[in-house]
Amino acid sequence: MGSEMKEVDLSVSLGSLKLKNPVMTASGTFGYAREFAPYVNLQRLGAVVVKGISLEPRIGNPSPRIVETSCGMLNAIGLENVGVKRFIAEKMDSLRASNVPVIVNILGDTLDEYREIAAQLADVEGIAAIEVNISCPNVKKGGVAFGTVPEMAEAVTAAVKKQSRVPVIVKLSPNVTDITVIARAVEAGGADSVSLINTLIGMSIDSKSRRPGLANIIGGLSGPAIKPVALRMVYQTAQAVSIPVIGIGGIETVEDILEFMLAGATAVQIGTANFINPRVSEDAVEGLAQYVKEQKMGSIRELIGALVTA
Amino acid sequence: MTQFQQKTQITRIERLAKDIVRITLESPEITSRAQPGQFVMIRTGNGHDPLLRRPFSISQTSNGKYFQILFKVVGRGTEILSHCCEGEYLSVLGPLGRGFHVDCSAPNILLGGGMGIAPLLFLGKYMSRKCISNPPKVVIGARTVSELSPLLHDFKELGLPVYPATDDGSLGYHGFVIDVLQEMNLAADTRISVCGPYPMMFAVHQFCRAKELACQVSMETTMACGMGACLGCIVPVEKGGYAHACSDGPVFDAEELLWEVK
Ligand SMILES: Cc1cc2nc3c(=O)[nH]c(=O)nc-3n(C[C@H](O)[C@H](O)[C@H](O)COP(=O)(O)OP(=O)(O)OC[C@H]3O[C@@H](n4cnc5c(N)ncnc54)[C@H](O)[C@@H]3O)c2cc1C
Ligand SMILES: Cc1cc2nc3c(=O)[nH]c(=O)nc-3n(C[C@H](O)[C@H](O)[C@H](O)COP(=O)(O)O)c2cc1C
Ligand code: FES
Numbered sequence: 001m002g003s004e005m006k007e008v009d010l011s012v013s014l015g016s017l018k019l020k021n022p023v024m025t026a027s028g029t030f031g032y033a034r035e036f037a038p039y040v041n042l043q044r045l046g047a048v049v050v051k052g053i054s055l056e057p058r059i060g061n062p063s064p065r066i067v068e069t070s071c072g073m074l075n076a077i078g079l080e081n082v083g084v085k086r087f088i089a090e091k092m093d094s095l096r097a098s099n100v101p102v103i104v105n106i107l108g109d110t111l112d113e114y115r116e117i118a119a120q121l122a123d124v125e126g127i128a129a130i131e132v133n134i135s136c137p138n139v140k141k142g143g144v145a146f147g148t149v150p151e152m153a154e155a156v157t158a159a160v161k162k163q164s165r166v167p168v169i170v171k172l173s174p175n176v177t178d179i180t181v182i183a184r185a186v187e188a189g190g191a192d193s194v195s196l197i198n199t200l201i202g203m204s205i206d207s208k209s210r211r212p213g214l215a216n217i218i219g220g221l222s223g224p225a226i227k228p229v230a231l232r233m234v235y236q237t238a239q240a241v242s243i244p245v246i247g248i249g250g251i252e253t254v255e256d257i258l259e260f261m262l263a264g265a266t267a268v269q270i271g272t273a274n275f276i277n278p279r280v281s282e283d284a285v286e287g288l289a290q291y292v293k294e295q296k297m298g299s300i301r302e303l304i305g306a307l308v309t310a
Numbered sequence: 311m312t313q314f315q316q317k318t319q320i321t322r323i324e325r326l327a328k329d330i331v332r333i334t335l336e337s338p339e340i341t342s343r344a345q346p347g348q349f350v351m352i353r354t355g356n357g358h359d360p361l362l363r364r365p366f367s368i369s370q371t372s373n374g375k376y377f378q379i380l381f382k383v384v385g386r387g388t389e390i391l392s393h394c395c396e397g398e399y400l401s402v403l404g405p406l407g408r409g410f411h412v413d414c415s416a417p418n419i420l421l422g423g424g425m426g427i428a429p430l431l432f433l434g435k436y437m438s439r440k441c442i443s444n445p446p447k448v449v450i451g452a453r454t455v456s457e458l459s460p461l462l463h464d465f466k467e468l469g470l471p472v473y474p475a476t477d478d479g480s481l482g483y484h485g486f487v488i489d490v491l492q493e494m495n496l497a498a499d500t501r502i503s504v505c506g507p508y509p510m511m512f513a514v515h516q517f518c519r520a521k522e523l524a525c526q527v528s529m530e531t532t533m534a535c536g537m538g539a540c541l542g543c544i545v546p547v548e549k550g551g552y553a554h555a556c557s558d559g560p561v562f563d564a565e566e567l568l569w570e571v572k
Binding site for chain 2: 028067072274275
């Protein structure tokens with residue numbers, strides 16, 4: 001099987017970041033990877049994206065933090081994480097040992113925080129790329145999310161880019177009127193690629209108790225329910241920018257990945273589906289290899305943006 | 311720790327009471343590694359709705375090959391599971407979490423309320439073998455006789471002394487398990503293991519704190535992954551911040567938790 005697999009070219013490039021296949025795991029849904037080691041051969045994955053890291057540790061929101069919805073789930077974890085110092089001290093060793101490209105997702109309340117985290121990560125061995133979560137509120141600008149104002153999105157991108165020695169992926173928020181405007185802004189800010197979508201803001205109510213499903217009242221929707229929205233945004237963004245696009249949102253099967261690549265994604269991230277089938281990412285890699293072979297394709301890259309519209 | 315994701319076959323499904331169901335699943339791998347207090351995450355179907363797995367305590371194991379879950383039908387997921395048939399397969403993730411700490415050198419009391427009795431069966435069986443010279447006493451409660459008698463039978467089969475209580479007095483003591491506990495003569499080194507509704511566990515914790523008795527509790531929260539990835543399953547802890555029920559628990563030392571009047 002090993003030699004047969006080798007004939008199949010699943011490799012993709014996100015600018016200078018070369019991946020052996022387009023399948024990554026999405027931030028916040030794969031822990032720090034070692035949680036999944038009992039189920040997944042991590043080395044088989046294109047890359048893993050770790051839980052979002054902030055400058056200082058965050059304890060996150062009160063319970064309930066998650067609630068199931070039709071074909072999806074809402075979460076308001078509140079970006080609980082150990083902070084960048086403990087992340088480097090406690091999590092990087094096992095990540096390096098897993099032999100898979102590690103992408104570190106970062107977040108902040110202010111431009112300075114983003115800059116500072118990026119600076120602290122710059123000297124850390126074993127980081128393949130930085131992914132910047134810009135869906136966070138800018139506390140210095142009245143809590144407006146960085147990712148909803150083109151100037152702020154561009155400024156964060158430029159600030160992180162300046163500190164980083166590795167490629168910078170900017171993760172876009174879907175909670176905007178026109179995502180292509182933001183995508184172009186971060187491209188202008190120097191982003192090496194964009195990933196989308198982050199969760200869609202939503203809410204659930206239990207009419208019996210008259211209470212919200214989440215303690216935070218509103219949260220982020222993810223899972224199969226958001227796939228059509230994500231696909232549309234990836235399609236529009238891929239046409240608007242010339243940097244590579246990473247598709248995220250409700251991905252579970254090989255068919256889902258093919259759809260995102262046809263819409264213009266160079267690679268994908270799998271999120272919520274990891275909770276339901278912790279092996280889903282590795283299954284997808286195997287499935288893609290099978291597909292490329294069956295289709296007698298030279299490379300998976302032939303699919304990127306190959307949507308037939310005529 | 312070793313965990314598995316498996317398609318496991320249903321070898322038996324029993325309706326013990328109107329809305330209480332027991333499913334026996336075959337998995338030598340999960341069964342042989344399971345510890346009392348650990349749980350499994352089960353997919354209720356193959357589709358997208360309901361999307362997430364459901365957590366269930368491992369309530370019994372037998373022959374190193376079979377394990378059981380015991381649950382109450384409370385919503386869609388449990389409703390679907392209650393209609394499964396023998397011979398069908400369920401996707402199971404487990405065994406997950408940290409179970410009960412077992413110390414046979416002291417007298418033990420196991421306290422269960424409602425479906426919280428499920429993991430105590432496993433713990434009771436384990437202790438009945440391990441703590442031969444010092445078997446645990448069992449106090450279990452439910453709303454009414456029909457919910458309690460099938461489980462009472464299982465504990466009696468283990469040869470353990472059982473003290474039943476029902477809210478309506480239809481079986482055993484008329485009242486709550488905490489009332490039974492209060493009337494017992496307890497040695498100063500008694501260790502209490504409890505699983506049940508939050509108010510019950512809170513009451514037992516307060517009782518144990520006043521008497522300076524060791525108390526461990528099994529916490530229930532909403533869970534998306536069951537394996538420490540989603541960070542959804544939090545319980546507030548005394549020292550500030552949160553612990554994660556699926557990976558730091560579900561069993562905790564009651565003193566570690568921050569209890570809140572709900
Ligand atoms: C570690 C752990 C172990 C568990 N072990 C067991 C067990 O051994 N036996 C068992 O019966 N249950 C157990 N539970 C609870 C069980 O997971 C839930 O009852 C189940 O997920 C409900 O799924 P559902 O789809 O039927 O209900 P949902 O559709 O998710 O919910 C329907 C309704 O049921 C109510 N509900 C949801 N969860 C609970 C709950 N935990 N208790 C009471 N009402 C609830 C909700 O308020 C909602 O209105 C355990 C939970 C955890 C975290
Ligand atoms: C529980 C949970 C936690 C998440 N945490 C983060 C995070 O820390 N940073 C981030 O950029 N995205 C986070 N996300 C968003 C996902 O990475 C992903 O963009 C989104 O869930 C859509 O993909 P999916 O439908 O495949 O889950 C989180 C999602 C979930 C469900
Ligand atoms: S259930 Fe996901 S972290 Fe505990």
